[in-house]
Amino acid sequence: MKLEEAIKSNKFRNNIHKATLNILYTAWWLKRVMAVELKEYGLTHEQFNVLRILKGKHPEQICVGEIASRMIEKSSNVPRIIDRLETKKLVKRVTSDADKRETRIVLTQAGINILQHSTERINKVIDSSINISEKKADSLNQILEEMRRTER
């Protein structure tokens, strides 16, 4: 759906202002597309993100802070997301021997299995739902990087 229809407005100060709304709307749309698939595995988007980060380092154990530093949304409350993954027995918490302040997180076999299946599903839905060429995706990436360049 076009942005104008989606938010029932076509009054934008300029293309840059419109682009900010368009990014926010597209992010919401993307999350929703993925959430539909993840729901079959009883996972939220954020839980999936944490599992994927763990997989990237597996079988190395990584600590809560390192997971946090790799999250897409930096203000995610990682301990709370781990709580839910632990309840579902997809991860385990282990206190680090080297530094007892650190909690290291380990994927269980159940966690590895669910991640493998859900990742296949997410890859499939991205391939089928996102309809742009590699070339356009590349220029999209370039524009987004340029856009954030201030960092304030």
Added chain:
Amino acid sequence: MKLEEAIKSNKFRNNIHKATLNILYTAWWLKRVMAVELKEYGLTHEQFNVLRILKGKHPEQICVGEIASRMIEKSSNVPRIIDRLETKKLVKRVTSDADKRETRIVLTQAGINILQHSTERINKVIDSSINISEKKADSLNQILEEMRRTER
């Protein structure tokens, strides 16, 4: 910050997959830039969005459902956001005479004032923080629209 640094990963299946992560990260970044400014007015991003929608129609009263249909994030729980705006006396709830199921929302003078000041601030921060040309913003908009074209 480049996406690779932000999420400490440079392993992407392809540019399209990278673009989805880039959009999610940029949306989070945009929300955060705006939230910093809105905080001075005691407003959240979503409360600001509701006020702006009301302003667009002011002095016409619009109902909860119509606000919901104009929200950027479609699953926002509008009655709850209105609760907080009402507590702060920025809006008032009025039961519609024509249809008593409907609740119509009215901006108070305090709501109009806070919206005016916060909008100026948000416009300023977008102008100063988003560093792309009008032309690039236009192609960004086009790519995002194309990207969402399936709608599943």
Added chain:
DNA sequence: TAAAATTAAATGTACATACATATATTTGTA
């Protein structure tokens, strides 16, 4: 027109975000 279906908004619940504070441990330094 009375009952059923639909609609609008509010409410309940689980999960997540945003940010402040608490607790335990480690590190730096007087």
Added chain:
DNA sequence: TACAAATATATGTATGTACATTTAATTTTA
């Protein structure tokens, strides 16, 4: 080495999301 500062994680609280259910009012239809 004792104590202060820093660090890692957990927890508290307000807000928001996602979705199901409830309540009240309106519309449809038998």
